[in-house]
Amino acid sequence: MEKKNCLVIFGGKSVEHEVSVITGLQVIENIDKDKYVAIPLYITKDGQWLTGDCLKNIETFRKKDFKKAKNIYLSFNKKDKSQLLIDKNKPLQIDIVFPALHGTYGEDGTIQGVLELLDLPYAMANIGASTNGMDKVMMKKIFSYHNLPLVPYKWYYRENLENNIDDKIEEIEKSLDYPLVVKPSNLGSSIGITKAKDREQLRKSLEIAMQYDSKIIIERAIEKIREINCSVIGYHDDLEVSVCEEPVAIDNILSFEDKYIRSNSKGKGFSRKIPAQIPEQIRQKIEDYAVQSFKAIDCSGVARIDFILEDNEKIYVNEINTIPGSISFYLWQPKGVSFKDLITKILNIAEKSYNEKKKNMYNFDADLFNKISRNSLKNLQK
Ligand SMILES: Nc1ncnc2c1ncn2[C@@H]1O[C@H](COP(=O)(O)OP(=O)(O)O)[C@@H](O)[C@H]1O
Ligand SMILES: [Mg+2]
Structure with a gap:
């Protein structure tokens, strides 16, 4: 071959x-x-x-x-x-x-x-799925249309916050209780994300997030939090779920350092529990929500869907990552899929989706140019 x-x-x-x-x-x-x-x-x-x-x-x-x-x-x-x-x-x-x-x-x-x-x-997600997966505001709108459980949130354009931050802070306080989490809409790896316990901290958090993006999300901070992640592979209706992992942070927000630095150094903070130690019933729900989230944005290839588990019982979909770190290979190995096979599977899906698109017709011969007179171009309506 x-x-x-x-x-x-x-x-x-x-x-x-x-x-x-x-x-x-x-x-x-x-x-x-x-x-x-x-x-x-x-x-x-x-x-x-x-x-x-x-x-x-x-x-x-x-x-x-x-x-x-x-x-x-x-x-x-x-x-x-x-x-x-x-x-x-x-x-x-x-x-x-x-x-x-x-x-x-x-x-x-x-x-x-x-x-x-x-x-x-x-490989991986197409244009639309990538855009909607990356932009947390769009993602939340789509997930909520599909009745997926989300942490209560509000969002604003940066300029609306800049112009009247005091009013906006009051508005936020009316609909969400402290502590809050403030996030830039289009980023990742926890960058620009901070927690706010009061008005003063909220102002600071908004200022930090506003440095990174033009859309800002404010969410209720979940205090008795466990984070559970699950990966999905496939295309259209042919989908499979991985095992679940539980990343464990030293602070209550998994920071950039937790995710990429502490995990590589000895004895400190961040670790992953694979598979996550969660009751069967919770696992099943998470797997189900993971597949629904993947389908909701019309994803393909491999994605990792991250969940927040509150008080060991309430599940929220936190986000979808359409190109997850390390392609989530470590969530597939326990299922008997090696990193090598995972990449091959993803590339096969890429070809399938490419060939599917090739079936589309891009020509529609309407003989338009011959039907239009020079004069009519002036007033031509589409
Ligand atoms: N509503 C929340 N309550 C408590 N902690 C949160 C909440 N949302 C996010 N976090 C913490 O912040 C981290 C990063 O947030 P996330 O939405 O996953 O953004 P990113 O795209 O940067 O990974 C999460 O892994 C979690 O530790
Ligand atoms: Mg995340």
Whole structure:
């Protein structure tokens, strides 16, 4: 069988840049090498597109030494032999793409749009699912339409908060009790998220969140909280759920450090319990909500759906991650799916969804130009 060239994209203009580099390198390391040749595409923080074997090695990123890497250029002109070019002229033949990007410009539909225009099959969520999964306000609106349980919340545009913050704070206090959690709508890894116990802290929390995004969410903070995450894989109605995990924080908000730094150092704070120790009945509900959330945004590939369990009984859907850290491989291993098989499954789904889209017709011959006279262009109504 001829091997396929799989472009693995990572890095990007996002606060989760470094986390994405790790996920990208994990995909490159674990991809089935009998089936695929992994080609790295590293997007630097300032938007340079680089490729080369040196980008398969974490040392390159530790030393920040990209001298051996080559630039990648994009051509949207189909007449070019390849639409991806190394150093402006050498074609780069790509069969399929694995975006291993987290956060803005990667998990939010933007890169997915580029891949659609390039007419390449790509892994994980499509444009719409990415956008709606990334924007917590949109996500909550869609989840609430599907009657999924959500923590009580309010949201505002930044400019409305900036213009009359005192009124808005009063409005928030009327509908939600302290403590509150304040979040930027479009971010991840807990960045910009803080807790507020009173009016003064709320003002500060709003100011922090407003630095990161133009939409701000205020939620009731759940105090007797346990966090349970569950992953879903598939496409359309053919879906499977993973085991559940319980990440445990040292503070009551899982911070960026908890998620990515403390988990790698000895003895401190953050750990994951896999599988989560929860009653059967709760697990079943969580699995069911996970599948419903995945379907609600029309997701595909693998996503991780994060839940909040209050007082050991009340379940809330907190968020969906359409390109979860490490592609959630650790939630699939206990189910007998290796990281290698998980990547292959995801790439097979990508091809299936690409072929499905190919069935669409994009022409509708109405002979419009011959039917329109020159004069009528002036008053032409669509
Ligand atoms: N309503 C809430 N009550 C208490 N803690 C919360 C609440 N919402 C979020 N958190 C804490 O903040 C963390 C990050 O919030 P989350 O909505 O998952 O954003 P992100 O996209 O940054 O991961 C969660 O993992 C949890 O620890
Ligand atoms: Mg989260």
